[in-house]
Amino acid sequence: MQTTLKTSIATVSISGTLAEKLEAIAGAGFDGIEIFEQDFVASDLSPRQVGAMVRDHGLKIDLFQPFRDFEALPEPYRARAFARAARKFDLMNELGTDLILVCSSVHPAALGGIDRMAGDFAELGDLAAAHGVRVGFEALAWGRYINDHRDAWEVVRRADHDRVGLVLDSFHTLGRGLSPESIRAIPGDRIFYVQLADAPAIPMDLLYWSRHFRNMPGEGDLDVAGFMRAVTATGYSGPLSLEIFNDQFRAGLPRLIAQDGYRSLIDLMDRVRRAEPALPTALPAFAPPAPVDGVAFVEFATAQAEAPALEGFLRAAGFRPTAQHRSKSVTRWQQGTVNLLVNTETQGFAQTSYLTHGTTVSEIALSVPDARATQARAAALGIPAHADAIAAQELQIPAIRGVGGSVLRLLDNSPDLSRIWQVDFAEALDLTAPSDPASGPDGAAARPVAQTIAPATGTVATGTVATGTVATGAVDPATDAMNTPFPPGAGLIHIDHIAQTMAHDEMLSWSLFYHALFDATRAPMVDVADPDGLVRSQAVQAGALRVTLNGAEARRTLAGRFIEDTFGSSVQHIAFSTDDIFATARALAAGGFPVLQIGENYYADVEARFGLDAELTARMRACNVLYDEDAGGQFFQLYSTTRPDGLFFEVVQRCGAYQGYGAPNAPFRIAAQKRALRPADMPRR
Ligand SMILES: O=C(O)c1ccc(O)c(O)c1
Numbered sequence: 001m002q003t004t005l006k007t008s009i010a011t012v013s014i015s016g017t018l019a020e021k022l023e024a025i026a027g028a029g030f031d032g033i034e035i036f037e038q039d040f041v042a043s044d045l046s047p048r049q050v051g052a053m054v055r056d057h058g059l060k061i062d063l064f065q066p067f068r069d070f071e072a073l074p075e076p077y078r079a080r081a082f083a084r085a086a087r088k089f090d091l092m093n094e095l096g097t098d099l100i101l102v103c104s105s106v107h108p109a110a111l112g113g114i115d116r117m118a119g120d121f122a123e124l125g126d127l128a129a130a131h132g133v134r135v136g137f138e139a140l141a142w143g144r145y146i147n148d149h150r151d152a153w154e155v156v157r158r159a160d161h162d163r164v165g166l167v168l169d170s171f172h173t174l175g176r177g178l179s180p181e182s183i184r185a186i187p188g189d190r191i192f193y194v195q196l197a198d199a200p201a202i203p204m205d206l207l208y209w210s211r212h213f214r215n216m217p218g219e220g221d222l223d224v225a226g227f228m229r230a231v232t233a234t235g236y237s238g239p240l241s242l243e244i245f246n247d248q249f250r251a252g253l254p255r256l257i258a259q260d261g262y263r264s265l266i267d268l269m270d271r272v273r274r275a276e277p278a279l280p281t282a283l284p285a286f287a288p289p290a291p292v293d294g295v296a297f298v299e300f301a302t303a304q305a306e307a308p309a310l311e312g313f314l315r316a317a318g319f320r321p322t323a324q325h326r327s328k329s330v331t332r333w334q335q336g337t338v339n340l341l342v343n344t345e346t347q348g349f350a351q352t353s354y355l356t357h358g359t360t361v362s363e364i365a366l367s368v369p370d371a372r373a374t375q376a377r378a379a380a381l382g383i384p385a386h387a388d389a390i391a392a393q394e395l396q397i398p399a400i401r402g403v404g405g406s407v408l409r410l411l412d413n414s415p416d417l418s419r420i421w422q423v424d425f426a427e428a429l430d431l432t433a434p435s436d437p438a439s440g441p442d443g444a445a446a447r448p449v450a451q452t453i454a455p456a457t458g459t460v461a462t463g464t465v466a467t468g469t470v471a472t473g474a475v476d477p478a479t480d481a482m483n484t485p486f487p488p489g490a491g492l493i494h495i496d497h498i499a500q501t502m503a504h505d506e507m508l509s510w511s512l513f514y515h516a517l518f519d520a521t522r523a524p525m526v527d528v529a530d531p532d533g534l535v536r537s538q539a540v541q542a543g544a545l546r547v548t549l550n551g552a553e554a555r556r557t558l559a560g561r562f563i564e565d566t567f568g569s570s571v572q573h574i575a576f577s578t579d580d581i582f583a584t585a586r587a588l589a590a591g592g593f594p595v596l597q598i599g600e601n602y603y604a605d606v607e608a609r610f611g612l613d614a615e616l617t618a619r620m621r622a623c624n625v626l627y628d629e630d631a632g633g634q635f636f637q638l639y640s641t642t643r644p645d646g647l648f649f650e651v652v653q654r655c656g657a658y659q660g661y662g663a664p665n666a667p668f669r670i671a672a673q674k675r676a677l678r679p680a681d682m683p684r685r
């Protein structure tokens with residue numbers, strides 16, 4: 001039984017020089033490495049120097065690989081292969097590692113014959129013994145005769161040599177569609193090494209898929225956890241090693257790739273443990289992935305000068321200010337169950353976020369069953385905590401670092417955290433249900449807000465934005481009387497989803513983040529055609545949290561520009577749900593909300609495509625509402641135009657069990673947004 005998890009990673013999985021790779025690997029918490037022969041040959045350090053450098057990083061060389069085209073060769077190839085092996089065994093001694101991986105032959109001259117292969121390995125075992133090393137045999141999925149772990153095991157079994165064992169690689173088993181269950185019949189001590197990799201389910205040539213598209217366990221579509229359950233059942237107690245050939249990772253930041261790798265291994269073994277509690281997984285205890293109960297709030301960081309414009313936008317969307325933070329310049333805005341915070345602090349994290357990105361979503365707060373347990377899980381996964389300065393009487397709310405350096409805050413129903421609004425916010429007046437004034441204790445719901453917050457006097461549509469800012473003291477009754485009453489809510493009920501934009505090569509990383517931390521499912525990746533390039537989009541859902549991850553490959557896409565213009569902001573838009581999109585559309589229009597105008601061609605097409613009633617199409621056209629449907633139901637959506645800070649809002653109505661996000665509409669929406677951004681006097685080309 002394992003006492004501690006031994007983690008390892010192949011040097012080929014990470015970019016950089018050997019020294020850079022080691023630094024990143026050690027920093028992420030790994031115990032060992034597999035030295036890929038190319039990485040060693042490319043280095044100008046001697047084998048002994050490389051070995052010393054690895055050990056100086058606190059790492060061990062668990063494996064040297066690969067040794068190709070060994071078994072079942074006729075002479076003279078056979079003698080050459082043994083001579084080559086002897087040279088590599090010497091090299092291993094200098095490097096300071098005792099295990100070499102022999103991958104199954106693709107040599108055109110190889111003869112086959114399982115006993116011939118077993119005989120070759122028995123002889124290689126003797127040679128290995130003479131050099132004090134061991135040999136592990138791996139079935140490559142495209143091996144000439146051996147391409148199934150069951151056959152590789154039969155060769156090892158027949159070789160019957162204590163220096164010869166089996167190497168299992170999840171890709172070669174799962175990538176060929178083989179069941180890992182047969183692994184349970186293999187003695188654990190005959191398995192010398194285990195390599196792990198996932199991959200996206202894209203049908204293509206096995207070798208090409210393996211060499212370019214492998215990814216970290218949990219980032220792809222293979223059942224790596226099922227594979228590891230079978231391996232764990234054998235009693236195998238050696239290292240778990242990531243062997244990831246991936247074009248993106250080869251170009252990625254070594255530190256981030258190594259961190260993701262480590263996170264993926266911890267999450268993988270946690271999955272094994274939860275699926276089969278009887279198996280020994282050698283993991284410290286930490287909480288299971290949490291279902292998310294809801295989005296508690298979304299916080300915008302902005303500056304005093306920009307706050308009125310943002311607040312005008314919120315007001316036009318039917319939100320109203322209801323409370324003020326006790327010690328910080330933060331206002332709470334509410335509608336339905338949605339809480340939006342506007343933070344204009346001139347110090348601390350919000351200020352830093354604003355200075356870096358401009359007006360931006362700096363925090364997302366999630367309600368989970370146990371906030372501190374989720375934070376502890378994050379720590380076990382290597383996700384850093386975020387700590388900020390708070391006043392003495394305020395709550396210390398658990399927080400971690402999320403996408404784009406933003407903060408993910410965690411709330412729950414515990415006696416302290418459930419009182420965030422009462423403890424941290426001055427809510428002298430009961431305005432917790434602003435969309436329902438009747439719920440106020442004395443019908444005073446709408447008016448008294450104006451005593452703390454002076455609302456905007458203009459609307460967004462006309463561009464005359466409020467001069468009123470958050471009042472810090474008493475309000476002049478005369479000014480108060482002149483204030484426009486708050487527009488009624490627009491019927492927005494909760495946050496349907498949050499769209500986060502990132503560079504395309506960060507998508508796997510954030511998908512893994514949500515997948516490892518929360519009890520999440522992922523929809524297949526979809527391609528969204530922006531007029532200026534492709535954006536890839538993947539929806540992640542964890543209970544009540546729906547996030548869309550949008551990866552920009554081209555810089556001129558709306559998403560690409562957003563990343564560039566905001567210096568890497570993450571949240572590009574927030575989608576709110578309504579029960580009645582047409583009533584909401586009317587309320588938004590009345591409040592001066594800047595609705596994105598959709599072109600005529602769209603409505604002709606959507607009507608034809610879905611066979612819609614002309615009457616419904618006419619209503620949608622009048623309100624700039626987009627339509628989609630799936631087997632579960634119908635979907636309606638409308639958008640705001642894009643704000644100067646790049647943010648925009650979406651409103652959706654899901655009917656029945658519609659599961660999507662209106663992806664087929666995205667190209668038309670993006671084209672309309674780009675049209676709206678273009679100055680009117682610019683010729684259309
Ligand atoms: O792609 C290859 O050739 C290759 C080499 C060594 C391995 O362990 C492997 O899984 C693949």
Ligand SMILES: [Mg+2]
Pocket residue numbers: 138169195243
């Ligand atoms: Mg392998």
